[in-house]
Amino acid sequence: MNPLILLAQAPAADLTPLWVIVGYLALLICLGVFSARFFRGTSADFFVASRSIGPFMLLMSIFGTTMTGFALVGSSAETYESGIGVYGLMASWSGLIHSACFFLVGIKLWAFGKKYGYVTQCQYFTARFDSPGLGYMLFPILVVLIIPYLLVGLIASGSAITGLTGPVGPNDGYFPQTFAATDGAIPKYLSHAVIAAVVLVYVFLGGVRSTAWANTFQTIVFMATGVITITLVAKALGGPVEATKAVLEKAPEGLAREGKISHLKFLSYAFIPLSVGMFPHLFQHWLTAKSAKSFRLSVVAHPVFIMIVWVPCVMIGVWATAATMPNGAPMTFANANQVLPKMVNVLVHSPWITGILMAGILAAIMSSLDSQFMCLSTMFTNDVVVRAAGENRFSDRQLLWLGRGFVIFIVGLTYALSLIKLPVNVFDLGVWCFSGFGGLFPLVFAAVYWKRATKAGVITSLLLSASVWGGLLYYDLQIYKKDTSHPHGDMLIGGMMPVAVIFATCVVTLVVVSLASQPPQRATIDKFFPEKR
Amino acid sequence: MGRYAIWIVALLLFVLHHDFWWWGDTSLVFGFLPIGLAYHAGFSLAAGLLWLAAVKFAWPTDLERWASEDHADQVEKRR
Numbered sequence A: 001m002n003p004l005i006l007l008a009q010a011p012a013a014d015l016t017p018l019w020v021i022v023g024y025l026a027l028l029i030c031l032g033v034f035s036a037r038f039f040r041g042t043s044a045d046f047f048v049a050s051r052s053i054g055p056f057m058l059l060m061s062i063f064g065t066t067m068t069g070f071a072l073v074g075s076s077a078e079t080y081e082s083g084i085g086v087y088g089l090m091a092s093w094s095g096l097i098h099s100a101c102f103f104l105v106g107i108k109l110w111a112f113g114k115k116y117g118y119v120t121q122c123q124y125f126t127a128r129f130d131s132p133g134l135g136y137m138l139f140p141i142l143v144v145l146i147i148p149y150l151l152v153g154l155i156a157s158g159s160a161i162t163g164l165t166g167p168v169g170p171n172d173g174y175f176p177q178t179f180a181a182t183d184g185a186i187p188k189y190l191s192h193a194v195i196a197a198v199v200l201v202y203v204f205l206g207g208v209r210s211t212a213w214a215n216t217f218q219t220i221v222f223m224a225t226g227v228i229t230i231t232l233v234a235k236a237l238g239g240p241v242e243a244t245k246a247v248l249e250k251a252p253e254g255l256a257r258e259g260k261i262s263h264l265k266f267l268s269y270a271f272i273p274l275s276v277g278m279f280p281h282l283f284q285h286w287l288t289a290k291s292a293k294s295f296r297l298s299v300v301a302h303p304v305f306i307m308i309v310w311v312p313c314v315m316i317g318v319w320a321t322a323a324t325m326p327n328g329a330p331m332t333f334a335n336a337n338q339v340l341p342k343m344v345n346v347l348v349h350s351p352w353i354t355g356i357l358m359a360g361i362l363a364a365i366m367s368s369l370d371s372q373f374m375c376l377s378t379m380f381t382n383d384v385v386v387r388a389a390g391e392n393r394f395s396d397r398q399l400l401w402l403g404r405g406f407v408i409f410i411v412g413l414t415y416a417l418s419l420i421k422l423p424v425n426v427f428d429l430g431v432w433c434f435s436g437f438g439g440l441f442p443l444v445f446a447a448v449y450w451k452r453a454t455k456a457g458v459i460t461s462l463l464l465s466a467s468v469w470g471g472l473l474y475y476d477l478q479i480y481k482k483d484t485s486h487p488h489g490d491m492l493i494g495g496m497m498p499v500a501v502i503f504a505t506c507v508v509t510l511v512v513v514s515l516a517s518q519p520p521q522r523a524t525i526d527k528f529f530p531e532k533r
Numbered sequence B: 001m002g003r004y005a006i007w008i009v010a011l012l013l014f015v016l017h018h019d020f021w022w023w024g025d026t027s028l029v030f031g032f033l034p035i036g037l038a039y040h041a042g043f044s045l046a047a048g049l050l051w052l053a054a055v056k057f058a059w060p061t062d063l064e065r066w067a068s069e070d071h072a073d074q075v076e077k078r079r
Helices: A003-009 A016-038 A043-051 A055-066 A073-082 A085-116 A121-128 A132-164 A188-236 A240-250 A263-277 A280-287 A292-320 A336-348 A351-389 A396-419 A426-439 A441-449 A455-480 A498-516 A522-528 B002-016 B035-057 B061-068
Strands: none
Touching: A016 A132, A016 A188, A016 A351, A043 A085, A043 A188, A043 A280, A043 A351, A043 A396, A055 A085, A055 A188, A055 A280, A055 A292, A055 A351, A073 A085, A073 A292, A073 A336, A085 A121, A085 A263, A085 A280, A085 A292, A085 A441, A085 B002, A085 B035, A085 B061, A121 A132, A121 A280, A121 A351, A121 A441, A121 A522, A132 A188, A132 A280, A132 A351, A132 A396, A132 A426, A132 A455, A188 A240, A188 A280, A188 A292, A188 A336, A188 A351, A188 A396, A240 A292, A263 A426, A263 A441, A263 A498, A280 A351, A292 A336, A292 B035, A292 B061, A336 A351, A351 A396, A426 A441, A426 A455, A426 A498, A441 A455, A441 A498, A455 A498, B002 B035
16 A cells, blocks of 8 residues: 555545645646746757756755655655664765765766757767767666666555545545545546656646746745644643653664664665766756756755755654654554655544645656656657657757657656556666666766776676576565565665666776776767866 | 765764664653654754755866757757
8 A cells, every 4th residue: 555545544534635726736737837928939948948947946946856656755764673773874975975966967967068059968978989889788778777767656546546535444545435446536547647747747847947937937846845744742831841851761773773774785875876877857857957056955955955854854753753642652653654644644633634634746747747747758759759850850849849748658658657566666667767767877987087988897897797687686576575485575685776787897897897898988078087277 | 074074974873873883772852852752853853954065066067068069969959
């Protein structure tokens, strides 16, 4: 069951939370229509906002894209199970490493994009390594890695609505007559369709420009949600000091890491945030920057923003370990993802706050979803159609409509896939996306900084790393997770996250094969390694 | 010089992330914040300060100038 379904514990007859969500989605559409007024009607504006996004909007759109629903729901759930070490594992690593990627890789890629007109990663890698074949190989790998991530977003946000409107205990859901087959819950075909349609409207109208506007709004919403939630939950528990005191008495182990998180696992999580260096949707957001200076605010504020979102959710996860019901019984959770919604529902008990929390979770999910739809449309248009047909085959207007056509296609395809019962758990698959992108980070780093990296090195490294990723993924989902003889959790290799193995494979292959093959041509090096003046 | 100092501090922060000395400590800061969490929240702020220093002292100004110059290979100038 999707974790967000647990918000269904709001009073079944009270439609307030649903109206809050409807209001939020309507606001998003209005914002999409409004931002489309600034749309310049060119393909450049559709794909990279004419490279005109300033510092504040760049910060908000990049931050919104990197944070998913996990930042709100998953962080409190993981803390409930593994204690406060989750913050160090995921949030503080990300603060340091994400900004390092923006500073070291993002600005360079922005400069190449501006100088040579690239709009996708494949275009950059093809030119950097003088290899059309590399672009053709990279494209399907990026698409395979991004689609589960996209599916997770659509399914999670659609299910949130289905869950909210579903039956609670003996009570029917919100609409028992209209949707009798689902006991009154809005069925998933409809909830997924609503979320997909809202995102489609604003992405279709204004492309990446509308996406940046929407992400700015959504980031404000989910950051505010975290702050409001912790304030109200802390108040309900008698204040933060009393809340933590209860934990110290009943479950003090959650206040530390001993026995909860191993040292090697803690260390190897450093590889996961490197994924931002290879995410195609982030690549596209980087290219929208008006100037390199636009990056400054993102580089500096990103770690602080992560702290603002994560600390409240981690604290709620800790407090949940000692929280009690109004009748004094310990609060229990059928699954850890219940922690945030149940703490809010039971302790705050306000349909308005439930609605706001739901809107915040949807905001966090949808601010990633829209960028992913947008980047896949850009990749299909530029890396497949334009490449196959030739640079000058299409007018600018035709390119724009191709991009819009692909947005509809990608949204439609994702919607269809979200309704099919897949042979694997798509949420498990989503977690592996990060490992895949993180493991491929050495490719982009070498492309930007290592003159001696060669086409043969990058192609071999890409194929081998992707194979190792596929092999480990298969082992995890088909063998490890089905084996009941060990407690389930992250699959570790020698105590480390699998991404460490993929990363090492990528680095070793890249270095060995590059050094063993012909150095790149002088002209290519001159093009991508300008002399400092 | 500034650039090297930034990367040394970055490396230092990377090492300091692994706060094994708080691993089993359940002490509280301000009466409610577990010390392991307070340390890492502080780490996030320190990361922000590090990148502020990087932006101030190690900013690639030449790159921005280079990117803005016209180039013969600019294949999609219409974009």
